[in-house]
Amino acid sequence: MNGTGERARAESKLRAVVRDLGMGLRFALAGGREGWVRALLTGVGVGLGVALLLLTAAIPAALEERDRREEARLDWPFTSQMAESGADDTLLVTRVDTQFRDRGVRGRVLEPEGPKAPLPPGLEEFPAAGDMIVSPALKEFLASDDARLLRERLPYEIVGTIGEQGLIGSQELAYYAGGTGLADRLGSGTVRLTAFGSPEQLTPEELDPVLMLLMLVVFVVLLTPVAVFIATAVRFGGERRDRRLAALRLIGSDAAATRRIAAGEAFAGALLGLVLGTVFFLIGREVAASFEVFGVSVFPSYLNPSPLLALLVAVAVPAAAVLVTLLALRGVVIEPLGVVRTARPTRRRLWWRLLLPLAGTVMLYPMVGQGRDQGEFNQYLVVGGVLLLLVGVTALLPWLVETVVARLGKGSVSWQLAVRRLQLSSGTAARMVNGIAVAVAGAIALQMLFAGVEDDYTRATRYDMARAQMQVDVSRGMELAPAARKLTETEGVQHVHALSEGYFGDAPWRQEPERFTSLTVGDCATLRVVAELPSCRDGDVFSLSGKYDTDTPSLNRPGQKLYLEVPDPADPSSYGEDVVWTVPEGVKQGRSIPDPVGDERGGFLMTPGAVPAEVAGAVSGKLYIALDESVPYAREHVRNTAAAIDPLSEPMTWRTNERSDRYESIRTGLFVGAACVLLLIGASLLVSQLEQLRERRKLLSALVAFGTRRRTLSLSVLWQTAVPIGLGLLLAAAVGVALGTILLRMAGASVRVDWTSLFQMTGVGTGVVLAVTLLSLPPLLRMMRPDGLRTE
Template sequence: MNLRQWSRDLGMGVRFAVTGGREGWVRMVLTAVGVGLGVALLLLTTAVPNVLTARHQREQARTDLTYSEKVPPKGGNTVLVGMADTRWHDKDVRGRFLEPEGARTPLPPGVDRFPAPGEMVVSPALKKLLTSDEGRLLRERLADRITGTIGEPGLIGSHELAFYAGADHLAVREDNSHVVRLTAFGDRHPTPERADPVLIMMTLVVFVALLTPVAVFIAAAVRFGGERRDRRLAALRLVGSDRRMTRRIAAGEALAGALLGLAVGTVFFLIGRQAAGSVEVLGVSIFPSYLNPSLALAVLVAVAVPAAAVGVTLFAMRGVAVEPLGVVRTAKQARRRLWWRLLLPLAGLALLYPMIGKGRSHGDFNEYLVIGGVLLLLVGVSALLPWAVEAVVARLGAGPVSWQLAVRRLQLSSGTAARMVNGIAVAVAGAIALQMLFAGVEGQYTRNTGQDPDRASVEINLSNGSALPAAAREFPRTKGVRAAVAISSGSVGDRRRDPGTTVGITVGDCAALRELARLPSCRDGDVFVVPDPRDEPDDLAFARPGRHGFIDASYSDGVRGREIPWTVPAGVRQVTARKDALQSYVNGLLVTPSALPSGAASTMYHQVYARLDLSVPEADQYVRNTAARVDRLASVWHWTATTESGKYTSLRTGLFVGAVCVLVLIGASLLVSQLEQLRERRKLLSSLVAFGTRRRTLGLSVLWQTAVPVSLGLLLASTVGVALGSVLLKMTDTAVSVEWASVLSMAGAGAGVVLVVTLLSLPPLLRMMRPEGLRTE
């Protein structure tokens, strides 16, 4: 058969779809909507790489962290930047104080002028929050006058909370800890990190698991109206077309729906692209300009969807004998074969098997084997489900009338029922595998911080010693604070320059020092020594009364002139550190304030540790307000027993966002499919009602027709999902464990989507169950 004949037959099918009257248009519109939903999600997915790139570029362009690089000298092109990040409930607020030092000072991205002291420019989302009643406590913390908004180039998301405030008298420190001096914004020396093989493998699995259900839905959508179309094609056999020509004409009709679906999907994508800028999912927001699909990937979608429509239709028509006198579909068909369906998951396991035990220590995973293996296992669910539905419903027997109606319908068209839930089954199988994978490797990306949240809830790091007295006074009186202690830390060396021996020195009142060590007695002026747990004798040797030293001794490449001479006073006592001390590795000298010379506080780091009363609403916000009042550059850190890798957390968040999109697609596509099935059976339903069948019975029959294949699909999905998850865990060299509660929750989520769709389809079902539905033209 030449290409010309193919083109002519496909073109004839397209014309039949377009000129087929009301029925033809309804069928094509339903197909277009189903395909369009899938195409829209595929286009959104092709834009994901550009979204990640754009957010990374925005973040790099505004970078102002120098990571302890050497401080540049003050000049006409320098600016002082004070770090003033904070949090509002569960959202980060990025804050910076700006103090220009010359006429050629660089501006941060998104800002057209420097705010004066007492002024600030804010992101649109922060402006909305600060001007609302909800943001009252945050407004107390950010009391400067709002004079403008940060432009899009200075933000990574439409809902990001950020501000730049004007400042004066900022003081830069040698370590660039709270205030930095910059000659330009942006990361000028990006350091490439070695990619984590396990994270890369997990990313590939996430994309495959999220996109495979979309492809399955598109394949099902192009077959909407299949039964009516096949009966209509019998007329073509009467006028002389052969079987092959009839199949190509049917493929042409599917092609018309797919092409219209591409257009509808593009419209859906553009609507979704614009709406994406106004929503925030799991703390992630973007700008519409980020959602620009890669040209190559967009072209691939535009070519693959129509080609898939033709291929799926030709494949489906194999089992349909379109004869001049009708369609031989309702006769007893040959049972579906199992052997080739089992080959798909087995081939997937064969592709993944060579990578078992690889982990992150044996090089990268082969991305083609990972994609191919996961894809074959998930597609295997789609291939096995029609066989499973056919095998089970053939053995179902007597029951109520609604049950018998449902069973007979399933026995006549088990393939149609399986197609409806294929996407759900594939999505649930992928979700179970991903849940097992993420839960299994979570421990590899979680580390203990050494912090005890029962000992302290928050740690406040002050930017200078002048704020320490106010902090020690204000925090214990803050609403929601049970207790608070202030501690300073520094070092003392045996020489002014380049000391040979350096010992840590910790300063606090007696209550604060008792949070670090077990003290026999204490009063202001006392000095204690805690031996180094690593058995280094420097601490005890340096703690001899009368020993001379220099606080904040300098080094050859450091700043001179800050060294403060100090003599160890008499009466130094040796004590032991508490096992639950507020600070890790407590050792060296513990000193009460009056035992130090004046000026020593300016050389040290200062922290306040507070324990909160969690029963007080907004206790955390009251603490942050106090911190901003005593030191506007103070940073507040919540204590947690563990912390997770940022990349792992980002990937998990991306998975959740993608899962939400796929669930929305599943629900919408299922609803369209359900409506299409009801439309095809409208006359049958009307006939049953006309003969006296109760509407309740018909409604229950529709519910049974959905419940049986969904139950089988979820059972199959759970089996394949657990198998795939186990293999993936073995690949990461992680012990296999199955949390059955999570497996059941994933299956329950899939069943919940189907239940919602079924309930939404009841009103159209009731409208169709009327005798008037028997009318025809």
């Protein structure tokens, strides 16, 4: 009997729990206008966070798909995929990448040597000579007015578009053109392939510990604000909900039942948020194909969340909504005659709020000073420590807002209205800005970390930017003087230094010479760019001893035969016929100075009159170009002229610094993620602001009815937003600098505050708040109408 009674009581309790949860669901979805408006606001707030979580869950698959497609179209000269001679299954491919303004354009010229030649991914047939097949983005761009200079550079007719399988992004600019005579260019950017792609799985380069630390911190910093936003969204309309629960207590519901009903409402809002979040994600996935952010674009098919991660989101969001609701109700006493929260609350305690950032610091401290040379950072400690420090912002901010606003008082009417409202509901004001405070704190810490380790991943180039800003390589055998003349006449070009280069050996190159030296050919004015010469006229030959050149003095003997390095056109890995030059009498001595590239040359310098015809036809040329930066698009004009001289040339733009590709890709990922989080911040703040205004609609209408000016009420709403935001940004700056300092110490970098980034991040947060406030003014003015006093 006892067992039967216990079982019956358990079943009765279970039915009560299900009944209470179901009642909460009905209140949320069928509770009249107030019910579904609150549910919709909650659903939108949660949905925005869910959409970003699903996007994050789709990123690993998107990156994997981008890598797969990039690998499938590789045309690197892998030995197992190259052929020494043409056959019916070989293809000649020349790389002709270019750049237009700040965007890269991937280009390949193709010449099939037989009917079985491999097709690149995304192509159904080879383009004929003079035709090209382009990516959809490039086709659209070439049709625009902005692409006039790029159209001049690509003298091909568009005959088709590249399929999705041949592109790594929807906005990628790429083309395949048909060509002829590419066999003569083997070894000069041209390869003979039997297949595209890698013959074996490429092993990804391992990240050093500091880059791994950057990735982990980026991951935590971008996702923590999303979780905070979701936790805030499920508490929309909390005051009205608590009054409704008090009414339920009045008709006989106990405290446990009211909490279960509240949990049911939160669960309904979270479920609606999951549905809306999925819709937002699907819409965003389609829209994402139309944009390129920091050079990265995707196809909608890339953005498929991992089923396991999607399931985790689907379970975690409703569970978190119920948990947050139950925790929030612990501080609220709901009695039949009202909600005790409307009385003056007890002051918030500080000591336990300090435990979160303290615990985070304790987790990170053991890795201080570890750097990249002391092994891997513990991923769990890094994630946990950063997470606790950021979550500490959400714990400290309510106490800070309450403490500060309790001491505010005198001022204008709008100021007093705002301060009194903040004193009555400081927790609500703090919750509204928690997300942006967390985001700003994380962004400041990341900016400090990036700035602190940037020098380790940035290499200063040796280019002399005062003498040249671009370089064009001219293929072996092409006349250099006409090319230099055309570039000199190009709009935006101030001067061109033209040098031909090659290498001499003391024996034929097939026999592997023991001693070798370099050859530089140019007129007297150009040779003085690389060396100090005693005197110079056409026909002179000079000898230099470079910094690392020990062979030239021994080779500079009259009558010494030197052999020019000449690759075999049919097989670039071997050497062609010997071109011999005999050292003449009267070679002058010069002194090497840094050239535009920053090198101190050795070897022989020749003026054009001293160069035999067979030598002139076997050296390759380099053109160093000084630009007039005041001419618009000067670099584009140079690229167009270079393409007219040699369609297969690839002009290079010099830079003072070069960054690690892995570091740059992580930095780009941060910017892309930060842009998405920033949009979420703005949208969630706007929804939260509208919910707060809806809660106070009758109060605002009553104040207007009693003669309060709309301007006064509008300013009071602005103050109600500005005060907690200001305090939140101050706290975010403090926590961000502290976290950034710890991360820099962990990375073994010198600690310095990046004040520019700090002010930029706080400025961005302030700008988002101002934009949200302006967008909330129209509904605010509508809510101030006296008819808002109507009730049912």
